Amino acid sequence: MSDPRLKNLLDGLADGSVQVVDLTQPLSETTPVLVLPDPFANTPHLSRKRLSRYDADGPAWAWDVLELGEHTGTHLDAPIHWITGKEGEDVASIPPARLVGPAVVIDRTAAVAEDPGYLLTVADLEAHEVEHGPIQPGSWVLFRTGWSARANDEAAFLNAGAEGPVTPGPDVEASRWLAEHPNVVGFGVETVGIDAGAAGGFDPGFPVHNFLLGAGRYGLTQLANLDALPASGALIVVAPLKLVDGTGSPSRVLAFVER
Amino acid sequence: MSDPRLKNLLDGLADGSVQVVDLTQPLSETTPVLVLPDPFANTPHLSRKRLSRYDADGPAWAWDVLELGEHTGTHLDAPIHWITGKEGEDVASIPPARLVGPAVVIDRTAAVAEDPGYLLTVADLEAHEVEHGPIQPGSWVLFRTGWSARANDEAAFLNAGAEGPVTPGPDVEASRWLAEHPNVVGFGVETVGIDAGAAGGFDPGFPVHNFLLGAGRYGLTQLANLDALPASGALIVVAPLKLVDGTGSPSRVLAFVER
Ligand SMILES: [Mn+2]
Ligand SMILES: [Mn+2]
Numbered sequence: 001m002s003d004p005r006l007k008n009l010l011d012g013l014a015d016g017s018v019q020v021v022d023l024t025q026p027l028s029e030t031t032p033v034l035v036l037p038d039p040f041a042n043t044p045h046l047s048r049k050r051l052s053r054y055d056a057d058g059p060a061w062a063w064d065v066l067e068l069g070e071h072t073g074t075h076l077d078a079p080i081h082w083i084t085g086k087e088g089e090d091v092a093s094i095p096p097a098r099l100v101g102p103a104v105v106i107d108r109t110a111a112v113a114e115d116p117g118y119l120l121t122v123a124d125l126e127a128h129e130v131e132h133g134p135i136q137p138g139s140w141v142l143f144r145t146g147w148s149a150r151a152n153d154e155a156a157f158l159n160a161g162a163e164g165p166v167t168p169g170p171d172v173e174a175s176r177w178l179a180e181h182p183n184v185v186g187f188g189v190e191t192v193g194i195d196a197g198a199a200g201g202f203d204p205g206f207p208v209h210n211f212l213l214g215a216g217r218y219g220l221t222q223l224a225n226l227d228a229l230p231a232s233g234a235l236i237v238v239a240p241l242k243l244v245d246g247t248g249s250p251s252r253v254l255a256f257v258e259r
Numbered sequence: 260m261s262d263p264r265l266k267n268l269l270d271g272l273a274d275g276s277v278q279v280v281d282l283t284q285p286l287s288e289t290t291p292v293l294v295l296p297d298p299f300a301n302t303p304h305l306s307r308k309r310l311s312r313y314d315a316d317g318p319a320w321a322w323d324v325l326e327l328g329e330h331t332g333t334h335l336d337a338p339i340h341w342i343t344g345k346e347g348e349d350v351a352s353i354p355p356a357r358l359v360g361p362a363v364v365i366d367r368t369a370a371v372a373e374d375p376g377y378l379l380t381v382a383d384l385e386a387h388e389v390e391h392g393p394i395q396p397g398s399w400v401l402f403r404t405g406w407s408a409r410a411n412d413e414a415a416f417l418n419a420g421a422e423g424p425v426t427p428g429p430d431v432e433a434s435r436w437l438a439e440h441p442n443v444v445g446f447g448v449e450t451v452g453i454d455a456g457a458a459g460g461f462d463p464g465f466p467v468h469n470f471l472l473g474a475g476r477y478g479l480t481q482l483a484n485l486d487a488l489p490a491s492g493a494l495i496v497v498a499p500l501k502l503v504d505g506t507g508s509p510s511r512v513l514a515f516v517e518r
Binding site: 004005006007008009010011012013014017018019020021022024025026027028036039040041042043044051052054056057058059060061062063064065066067068069070071073074080081082083084086092096097099100101102136137138205206209210233234235237239240241242243244245246247248250251252254256257258 | 276
């Protein structure tokens with residue numbers, strides 16, 4: 001190769017100066033899923049049926065069949081998931097180059113520890129650009145909240161009380177800002193959905209879904225290990241299944257980080 | 260960042276000198292699946308159930324539930340898929356760093372056009388190392404055959420006649436060579452499985468599964484666009500779902516290539 005860009009990366013992976021960080025939550029029967037109020041349809045938890053286990057149905061091999069929602073665990077929201085994006089891309093139509101890009105990590109872990117319903121603001125987003133530099137083209141903005149520590153306890157993860165779920169997310173103006181920023185390809189969170197728990201009562205309802213997917217951008221949920229990423233400088237690889245007509249997909253999400 | 264390795268890659272992606280190639284087949288109800296003879300269990304095709312479509316079940320959103328086998332479409336075989344690897348890793352336990360590495364592409368498209376049951380040999384593998392350099396640590400060896408051109412026609416893709424399926428794959432000695440090479444992490448193919456169609460009758464049966472998974476390496480199937488990769492120098496990202504106890508997983512597979 002005449003150009004050393006990839007060789008440098010391969011060398012960095014080989015010598016440990018570039019590390020692969022897994023931003024994905026484990027996927028199993030206990031993976032938390034969204035719960036919507038009546039009368040809306042709800043998604044099941046993952047379940048499996050056994051085909052064989054080194055037995056008469058397959059003496060040398062083991063394999064299962066999976067049932068799971070498109071929007072289960074660490075997953076991507078495609079534009080057609082929301083009515084504002086219904087003329088947009090399904091999962092399989094997303095250009096692969098948009099699945100790889102700079103990761104911008106906005107850390108509000110301390111604020112969310114104080115207030116689990118904390119709303120991310122335009123001031124937060126603008127302050128991040130002042131401190132860490134402008135958001136570069138093709139970026140995925142990741143909202144770090146520490147929420148992934150709750151992922152093994154569905155009740156704590158969904159955090160729903162009498163008045164509905166209390167989880168962090170962008171306010172209406174921050175949702176609009178993300179959707180209108182020319183360099184933001186996607187927005188990722190540690191929680192069960194890209195909107196705040198209270199966002200069904202916002203105007204418009206579910207503004208991240210409404211604005212971001214309507215603008216042809218992507219959502220990414222239930223991320224882990226965001227504390228292993230710098231505020232800027234990491235590269236994210238978002239890997240949904242190539243699901244034709246998919247409104248979303250369980251995904252593997254990896255990041256490359258320099259040590 | 261003091262080290263420019265990732266910045267160079269991000270710059271290359273931004274200026275087009277590094278491109279993202281999608282090695283994944285589209286996933287849908289028509290994705291071909293393996294067919295085993297009686298009395299063995301078989302995997303279903305992908306199917307979906309609708310949860311809502313911008314309707315009373317979800318006025319602003321659309322989403323579905325999926326049923327699919329672990330081993331459907333472009334997918335990874337984990338060590339526990341085979342009895343020889345049953346004490347090994349499930350999908351979720353694979354270290355993320357092993358999912359990213361050099362891609363080594365061995366092209367036998369011309370031979371397979373002549374003989375669809377063509378068997379890859381140790382001589383083929385050794386000749387590739389002589390011509391393109393030694394296989395580097397952490398490599399995924401990809402067997403390019405042109406078979407992906409059949410992927411939209413399940414009968415042509417499975418190519419089964421009265422004497423069983425006729426599809427290309429490694430012979431017994433090549434299977435052993437791959438499993439014993441210290442630098443081979445995984446082996447990928449364009450066909451429905453990592454073994455040749457005739458491999459059920461080899462000794463041992465299904466030698467790639469037997470040796471490779473038994474050695475703690477990984478299989479990767481139903482790849483597309485291998486003709487867009489150089490013989491060496493590309494980087495592959497293999498992205499299965501992080502499926503706990505998974506014997507395999509539908510996967511997104513991307514490659515970075517220099518232009
Ligand atoms: Mn979703
Ligand atoms: Mn398989």
